[in-house]
Amino acid sequence: MKNRLVVLLAGLSLGVLAGCGAVSQEEIELETDTAGLASVCGDGYCSTASENSVNCPVDCGSAATTVLGRFSRWCGKVNSHTAPSGAWTPDSDCTSGCNIGGLAYCQKFWPGSVAIRQVPVSSKPASAWANAGCYPANDEYDGSDEFECLGAPRVVGRFSRWCGKVNSHQSTGGAWTPDSDCTSGCNIGGLSYCRKFWPNTTSIRQVPVSSKPASAWANAGCYPANDEYDGSDEFECVVD
Numbered sequence: 296m297k298n299r300l301v302v303l304l305a306g307l308s309l310g311v312l313a314g315c316g317a318v319s320q321e322e323i324e325l326e327t328d329t330a331g332l333a334s335v336c337g338d339g340y341c342s343t344a345s346e347n348s349v350n351c352p353v354d355c356g357s358a359a360t361t362v363l364g365r366f367s368r369w370c371g372k373v374n375s376h377t378a379p380s381g382a383w384t385p386d387s388d389c390t391s392g393c394n395i396g397g398l399a400y401c402q403k404f405w406p407g408s409v410a411i412r413q414v415p416v417s418s419k420p421a422s423a424w425a426n427a428g429c430y431p432a433n434d435e436y437d438g439s440d441e442f443e444c445l446g447a448p449r450v451v452g453r454f455s456r457w458c459g460k461v462n463s464h465q466s467t468g469g470a471w472t473p474d475s476d477c478t479s480g481c482n483i484g485g486l487s488y489c490r491k492f493w494p495n496t497t498s499i500r501q502v503p504v505s506s507k508p509a510s511a512w513a514n515a516g517c518y519p520a521n522d523e524y525d526g527s528d529e530f531e532c533v534v535d
């Protein structure tokens with residue numbers, strides 16, 4: 296089988312992560328710009344001077360996409376498609392061939408598709424292909440090319456940090472709540488922190504801080520902070 300170069304035809308952008316110091320036992324308000332802090336990969340802060348989504352995805356994020364399905368083409372045959380873990384099936388219109396493709400073709404089967412990318416052709420059974428009119432081709436050729444149909448990632452929650460306070464988090468549509476461990480501060484973050492609340496999280500991205508009520512924040516020990524500050528930074532926890 297001939298190898299193919301993976302070509303990203305479209306994508307979704309992600310942000311980066313940031314971080315600063317630890318929660319103290321007393322109320323502390325820090326004015327320091329965290330962009331000036333030194334950073335190492337894995338500390339929950341993406342230092343743009345030395346880190347990026349390639350060399351440190353745990354801090355800086357990575358491409359987030361959901362594979363909804365695939366389609367493959369073989370000129371002279373009806374196109375074939377498959378859902379993840381499904382069976383390869385010829386297009387039921389019995390006519391769509393290798394002159395048909397692109398994002399619009401993905402959306403024919405998976406309307407939520409937002410992008411496609413070319414991938415190496417995969418092994419297929421003889422039943423994957425049909426001739427025009429849907430007459431069985433009975434040929435185990437793997438196809439001329441193959442594409443993944445990509446959907447948008449799903450946001451399951453957010454967390455926000457404010458140095459000197461306990462981190463706050465929010466499920467989608469829920470209320471902002473301080474971390475119940477009463478200690479996790481702005482030195483804690485990254486993908487692993489998302490997974491503390493939403494274990495199926497696969498990536499994170501930084502977003503603008505949103506408006507929060509005073510109840511969103513607590514001092515160490517979970518003593519109420521009663522402050523309507525919106526936080527130093529904020530991140531979405533994403534399931535690809």
